[in-house]
Amino acid sequence: MKATVEGRVIAESDDIVECGGYHYFPSSAVRLDWLEKAPKTESDLECPHGVQFYDVVIDGARHARAAWSYEAPHASMSHVARRFGFWEDVEVS
Secondary structure, three states: OEEEEOOEEEEEOOOOEEEOOEEEEEHHHEOHHHEEEOOOOHHHHHOOOOEEEEEEEEOOEEEEEEEEEEOOOOHHHHHHOOEEEEOOOOEEO
């Protein structure tokens, strides 16, 4: 699978975990240099899995909160630990 933004591949892997309708890529398959931590909102702080959202920034174009990972997933979400999910401006196919 690939995750793309404006035709640019931000992640690509065959090692995908699907959970809750989202596809999670291993961090080793993600262009981490295109991710910038987004400030945590009150809702983020309430997440029991320690969610961290990221802005995807490519050539100066910012796609706010288009990626996320769980910093401290509970056992029920351990299968997505050290993985990234994408949405909004990011197309996953």
